[in-house]
Amino acid sequence: MEKTKNSPVFKPKRRDKNEDKFRIGATVAFIVVIIVVGLPMWWKTTTVYRVSLPSSGIGRLSERPIRTAVEVGIYTQQPSRAQLLITELQAAFSDSDIWAITFTKLPPTTKTIEAHTPAALEAILLKTHPQSVGDFMFIEWPKLTEELLLTTERSALMRSDATSNKLALALNSKILQTYRINEILSKNERLGTKTEAPQPAYDVIVSVLNPKPRLTYAQWNVALAVQTYIEPFLAQVSDISNYTVRSQWKYRVSIDAELKQVRDSTKLGRHYALQESALPHILTSIAQNMTASITDKPAINLVVYIPPCNTAPIHIYNKNNEMLTQQGVDAFISPPWGGFIIANPPEHVCLAYNKNEAPVPYYVNTNDNMQVMLSQLHKLLDISNELQIDGIKSVALEQLAPRRWEYEAYIRRSAIKHIATATNTLQSLIKLLDQISYIVITDKVGAEITNSYADILAAKAALLEHRLLDASALAKRAFVASERGFFDASLLAQLYFPDEQKYAIYIPLFLPIMVPVVTSFKMLYKQKQLKHKQE
Incomplete structure (x- = not known):
């Protein structure tokens, strides 16, 4: 079909220059908002807060010996x-x-x-x-x-x-x-000591167990005995730790152990043998009944067990079938749990029981049991030194306080232990924080680590400057600060949200937004090329 002479000719629509300017301006604004504002804001809000730490100094702590x-x-x-x-x-x-x-x-x-x-x-x-x-x-x-x-x-x-x-x-x-x-x-685990550093505070719980109070009328003002013997002793050894002392009676709590009857020459004609190998099982059976209250402080248990006359007296035997009774007392310790004393009733009380007579009231011997308890505390607190050397003897203790040189050796040893433990804790924590970059380090944790590091240096200097008590106080403070920093709950806040998960969450969110940004760059490039051709 032929075109008529007057038929119109279609021409492409001419774009308005103002419209191109607006399009370019909108594209540039979009790019600026996303790249200049959006990306830095995302980076800032997703960055893990980590306060500055003296990592290099902590790493070099082991290079300087403790003298x-x-x-x-x-x-x-x-x-x-x-x-x-x-x-x-x-x-x-x-x-x-x-x-x-x-x-x-x-x-x-x-x-x-x-x-x-x-x-x-x-x-x-x-x-x-x-x-x-x-x-x-x-x-x-x-x-x-x-x-x-x-x-x-x-x-x-x-x-x-x-x-x-x-x-x-x-x-x-x-x-x-x-x-x-x-x-x-020692850095050798086989040669190194297995004991923990002394804690800042302990609960000392003195418990008297009377499994059959209707048959055993044992009387004892244990609270007064504790105030007279235990509290004054602990007050004199409180430079390292603080002690809270409590006493309690527990009834119907018996030991779960096999007792073997042994004939002897006493008026009762027999006693009961408790094998040394069974002692840990005894502590397991009574441990749940010992705590007077729930606290966050470690407990030292001092137990006095009063056996009923049907299984008394009880004496401890070793694997060689030798009686371990010393000075008429059967006792043992299990660090760090505590000590156990068997307070057998007097012979006349059990003779009356065997004759089916009425129960005879009696008083538990305070001095004997408290002296044993003090000896146990010396060992449990690691104060006493029982190393025997030919030609070297120690004067017998006739006082509640420990020997002065022995106690000061304990202070010195505790200070060194606190310094060594705090150093190991800080170095382990710094190594962990360096390896895992997404763990938050708050100002509180940073202050604990920095203060502990400074106190370690000060404690080492005090030891070398002949200031033992100052060194002990600084070392204890360094130990407490290192423990607080290491076990702070904020260190676990993002432990299960590593960078891989962060990127897995944010990439699907930002990728659709970045596609228009990339195409906008392409459009701007074409506009620039077109303008260059027109010029």
Whole structure:
């Protein structure tokens, strides 16, 4: 079909230049909002908050050894002998990585020569040469049976023929307890100590178990006994930990153990044997009944068990069938759980029971049981040192407080343990935080870690500067701060939301938005090319 002469010709619609400007402006605005505003805001809001930490310094904590300064005085009647002992002792401790010992010669005076008793001589020397916490003194006293006799204070009497080797052995084994420090600092798990660092606070629960109160009329003011014996002792050893003491009676709680009847020459004609191997099972059977209240503090249980007369008296036997009763008391400890004492009723009480007579009331022996309980506390708190060495003896305790040198060794050992534990905790935490980048580090956690690190450095310096109590307080504070930082709940807030999951969630959200951004870039490029051709 032919076109007529006047038929119209279709031309492409001409785009308005203003419309192109608006289109380009909208595209640029969209790109600016998404890239300049949206992406930085997304990055900021999804970034894990991590406060700055002294990671490099914490990593180098193990490079600086823990050294402790100690001053040891030597008194002899002949100054030349004292100088010889000092020279030999300095040589013995010259290569020690733990101790920085200063040996001091204490010259004899008219008063010291005229002293007639060791106590008088010691008092004179302490007055003229005052000691600091952790110091020690060897005092020569010719009239001595043992080569070395450790007193209850910071001193030891030595015989005139005592050698420097014996003094060095006493320092290493009894006074400074080097072998225990080596166990704490050992990096070999087989050689290292298994004990935990002392906690800031403990609950001490004294429990009296009377499984059959209708048949056993045992009477005992246990609260008064605790106030008289246990509380004063714990008050004197509270530099490391605080103790809350409680007492309670528990009825109808019996031990779950097999008892074997053994014939003997007593009026009862028999007793019951409790095998040493069964002792852990006893603690398991009564443990759930011991806690007086639920607290977050670790508990030290001190249990006095009063067996009924049908199974009394009970004595503990070892695997060699030897009775372990000492000074008429059967007891054992199980660190760190606590101690167990068997308080057998008096013989006349059980004789009346065997004759079917009315139950006889009686009083539990306070002194015997409390003395055993104090001895158990010495061991449970790791204060006592029972290492036996030929020629070295310790004066028997006649007081509630522990020996001063023994307790200060405990303070020193606890400080080193706290420093070592806090160091390991911080290094483990820093390693974990470096490996997992999406764990949040709040200001609180950062402050705990930083404060613990600073206190570790200060505690090490205090040990080397002869400030044992200051070092102990700083080390304890460092330990507590490191534990709080390590177990802070905020560290787990995003532990199960790693970067992979974050990207898996946000990519499907942002990918559809980024497609128009990419196409807008393409459109802008074409517009630029078109404008260039037109020009």
